[in-house]
Amino acid sequence: MLQSLSPRLVFFGLALLSLVSMLFAYYYLQQHLGLAPCPLCMTQRVAVVAVGVFALLAALHNPPGWGRRLYAGLCLLAAAFGAAVAGRHVWLQHLPEDQVPACGPSLEYMLETLPFSETVSMVLMGDGNCAETMWTFLGLTIPEQTLLLFVVMLLASLWQMLRPRPTA
Numbered sequence: 001m002l003q004s005l006s007p008r009l010v011f012f013g014l015a016l017l018s019l020v021s022m023l024f025a026y027y028y029l030q031q032h033l034g035l036a037p038c039p040l041c042m043t044q045r046v047a048v049v050a051v052g053v054f055a056l057l058a059a060l061h062n063p064p065g066w067g068r069r070l071y072a073g074l075c076l077l078a079a080a081f082g083a084a085v086a087g088r089h090v091w092l093q094h095l096p097e098d099q100v101p102a103c104g105p106s107l108e109y110m111l112e113t114l115p116f117s118e119t120v121s122m123v124l125m126g127d128g129n130c131a132e133t134m135w136t137f138l139g140l141t142i143p144e145q146t147l148l149l150f151v152v153m154l155l156a157s158l159w160q161m162l163r164p165r166p167t168a
Contacts, residue, residue, distance in 0.1 A: 048149070058071030069160075072157045075157040076154060083154060
């Protein structure tokens with residue numbers, strides 16, 4: 001059954017998953033609930049968008065063979081980066097209170113005053129703002145849900161890379 005799915009359809013599915021995730025994050029979490037994203041959340045959003053863009057390009061281009069694997073590899077890399085950042089975020093949220101790092105400056109301030117490489121380093125390290133649990137669904141925090149999203153994206157991308165050419 002799964003082997004009969006066209007690569008184009010799988011890539012469109014990944015792009016749609018990314019779009020729905022971003023719409024949920026922006027319109028529901030940020031606009032409706034008023035939850036401002038922390039620097040790690042913003043980094044995860046960049047990774048979700050990257051997966052979506054690569055998947056949409058792959059779906060529109062619909063290349064055979066090595067091209068499909070290349071696009072799937074790009075999706076895989078973006079999802080792996082996002083999973084690593086989400087994993088760090090989950091780890092920060094599960095630290096004991098006395099081990100949580102101090103809150104840092106806003107991303108806007110860091111981008112305006114610090115060198116870019118230092119800003120990236122500080123963002124990826126996370127701070128006390130990232131350790132707060134602001135909202136849960138089914139007992140999972142936002143970073144835990146995002147980590148699951150990246151795992152799904154990783155598995156779909158890996159499958160796209162490794163599966164044999166589908167038969168028409």
